[in-house]
Amino acid sequence: MGALLRCNGLTRKFGGVVALDGLDLQVEEGEILGLIGPNGSGKTTFFNVLTGVFPATSGEARFGEMPITNFSPQAVYQAGIARTFQRSRLCLPLSLFDNLMVGNHKNLDHGLWFNVVRRRALKRQIEEGRKAARELLELFDPPLAGRLFEPASRVPMIDRRRIEICRALIGKPRLLLLDEPSAGMTRDETRRLMDDLLEARRRLGRLTIVLIEHEMSVIERVTDRCVVLNYGKKIAEGAYRQVAEDPLVRQAYLGLS
Ligand SMILES: Nc1ncnc2c1ncn2[C@@H]1O[C@H](COP(=O)(O)OP(=O)(O)O)[C@@H](O)[C@H]1O
Ligand SMILES: [Mg+2]
Secondary structure, three states, X not given: OOEEEEEXXXXXXXXXXXXXXXXXXXXXXXXXXXXXXOXXXXXXXXXXXXXXXXXXXXXXXXXXXXXXXXXXXXXHHHHOEEEOOOOOOOOOOOEHHHHHHHHHHHHHOOOHHHHHHOHHHHHHHHHHHHHHHHHHHHHHOHHHHOOOOOEHHHOOHHHHXXXXXXXXXXXXXXXXXXXXXXXXXXHHHHHHHHHHHHHHHHHHOOOEEEEEXXXXXXXXXXXXXXXXXXXXXEEEEEOHHHHHHOXXXXXXXXXXX
């Protein structure tokens, strides 16, 4: 089977800083790929270039057969790639439902004509959206589904992270990009969040994931394979056990020589 995502020579410069330096990377359909590397090694930049937040300086990315280099964020999302952000991007005064529906614009964005004239169809779609939101939250944490109309500000960090992942999943992406989902959480919360994610993935069927994470126990437990970045370049690739032993990786993380 061909790779789901294939990047060749992907490069992004910010002035004199080469944040991403000629990255060749493939993601196979159905795998969980860990993307690791020290702070500032270009992990988030990779997600940003891939999802159209910043254009690539050079290089290309293909999603299945589709060239997606320098697509707009909307077009990348339509193609089937969804992401979460390193810093929480929820709208806290809005309800969990409203926050989830922000991720559902693929299904709800018909314009004023549809919304005013075809009100019955709109009502049905909103009801379907509510059902989908409830079902997704239930997959992650059943009690959370009961709080669908409470403001996001009232739920703890772990639930906010769950909502962000659900928001990315509600449009049924083929590829999910997670940028440090454990940020701001305890180890125990992170473990629970990852268990929920794996369980949701089992029930949703095929979902490919790229996971940026600094918590190595998480990477070890959930990934099939890892790619290690340093100064924007890939320095190692393989199963976690194997890359953790790699002298270049140890040097990059620990300054060992
Ligand atoms: N918007 C930006 N403007 C200028 N420099 C940036 C920007 N985004 C990232 N960088 C720089 O690119 C490098 C890689 O950053 P980043 O991708 O955030 O690393 P990581 O996610 O691995 O910690 C860093 O040197 C960072 O300062
Ligand atoms: Mg980052």
